[in-house]
Amino acid sequence: MQEKSSQVTLKSLLANDIGSGLFMKNSILTLIVFGLLSMISTVQAQSDTRSDELVFDATVLAHTCLNCHSPTATTHHDDRLAIPNILTHDAEATYQLLVAYQQDELPPNTTIMNRLVAAFNDDELKAIAEAVSAIDLEKQ
Incomplete structure (x- = not known):
């Protein structure tokens, strides 16, 4: 029985490791997407600012x-x-x-x-x- 509980423990550890790996992958992916969206909005804001500065003289x-x-x-x-x-x-x-x-x-x-x-x-x-x-x- 002790053998079974150690197997369960091993399975649960593996499951936790796999689960945390997926969590990390999702966190990194989320961070990358957020970073890209932030850059796009910054570029758009700069573009809007520049077009406002253009003056016909x-x-x-x-x-x-x-x-x-x-x-x-x-x-x-x-x-x-x-x-x-x-x-x-x-x-x-x-x-x-x-x-x-x-x-x-x-x-x-x-x-x-x-x-x-x-x-x-x-x-x-x-x-x-x-x-x-x-x-x-x-x-x-």
């Missing part, structure tokens, strides 16, 4: 136009390398040109402007055009 965009559209540029269209001075246009004319570029109404493959303005909506194009026409190089 037409004035900054308008000044970047001057990198190519120098105020001293020539308007001679026979010269393929000449990029016109955009500061000679009023806001409405600049807006109409931006829309024409965006809709590919101007001769294709003559400029990169269609790609530069493709992502802007109508209000943004108007704001950029107004900001370009408001640039005063003498005050800078």
